Amino acid sequence: MDILTARGLVMTYGSTRALDDVDVTVGAGESVAVMGPSGSGKTTLLHVLAGILRPSAGSVDLAGTDLLALSDAQRTRLRRDDFGFVFQSGQLLPELPAEENAALPLLLAGAPRAAATERAGGLLRRLGLAGTERRRPGELSGGQAQRVAIARALVGRPKVVFADEPTGALDQATGREVLDLLTSVAREHGAALVVVTHDAGVARWCDRTLAMRDGRVVSQFTAPVGGAR
Ligand SMILES: Nc1ncnc2c1ncn2[C@@H]1O[C@H](COP(=O)(O)OP(=O)(O)O)[C@@H](O)[C@H]1O
Ligand SMILES: [Mg+2]
Structure with a gap:
């Protein structure tokens, strides 16, 4: 079953066609990597799929x-209830401990504090952050901070998680660890994932990879059955 279906997406900025007739479908619980050179339209596509930007057509x-x-x-x-977001970096509130940063969407939606932090704490532990629940972002490494951001994206049990170069500020080894966790935890939670990445090894973790160039999807490939999942 497809959860997200986009047809004929066009996004123009003056004479620039950031999206040039793009069709994308994402299956429920499916993980899709979006790759392509800088300026090829990846961020624009993510923002249109997430209802942040209205396309020209x-x-x-x-x-x-x-x-x-x-x-x-x-x-x-709908964005608040059905979508989760992970950005490159700098998205945590510096004055809040990890647990409360991760619980924030629930707290803002009015959930009781104990239940919200308990669910957030469970995700943090699943993400390998046991013992860091009370630390503030300034006391976390870059990889740890991105894992807190992943917990926050999933805490509201979204249908789709959007991640735009979530490991762009990390070294390659840490970045791969974070991508591996992001895809496996999204899968465990039944959330679909659309992740923009420059790591060509990402096909190992995602079900499908879309390659973009000049605002178009130029190729799609599916991970081999029985890959690293
Ligand atoms: N707000 C904007 N105003 C004008 N041009 C934009 C805007 N956002 C993106 N673009 C242009 O659209 C194209 C695609 O950008 P973007 O989606 O950010 O690509 P990517 O994420 O692949 O680097 C680029 O040529 C970029 O300069
Ligand atoms: Mg971008």
Whole structure:
């Protein structure tokens, strides 16, 4: 079953076609890597799929809901309830301990503090962060901070997690560890994942890879059955 279906996406900025007739589908629980050179439209695609940017043309459907037909308030609510986000870095609140950073979406949605931090703590431990729950971002390594960001993206049990170069600020070994965790934990939670990455080894963890160039999807390949999953 497809959870996210985008058809004929076009995004123009003046004479630049950041997206040039892109079709994308993401299956429920599927992990999709998006690769391509700088400026090829990866971030624009992610933002359009996530309902952050309105395309110049095309449609985006989330499990039967036309994202572009919603009001701004409805789309904001859908983003909060159904989507999780991981960015490159700098997304944690410096004054909050790891556990509360990870629990933030639940706390903002009005969940009781004990239940929210308990669920966040469980995710942090699954991500190898046992013992760091009370540390603030300044007391974490870059890789640890990104794992807290992953916990925060998943804590609300989203249908889709979007990650834009989540390991771009990390060294390659740490980056791979974080990508491996991101894909496996998303899979365990039944969340689909759309991750922009420059690591060509990512096909090892994702179900499918899309290659972009000049605003178009130029190739799609599926991971071999029985890969590293
Ligand atoms: N807000 C914007 N205004 C004007 N041009 C933009 C804007 N955002 C992106 N672009 C242009 O669209 C193209 C695709 O950008 P982007 O999606 O950020 O690519 P990537 O993430 O692959 O590096 C680039 O040519 C970029 O300069
Ligand atoms: Mg980008």
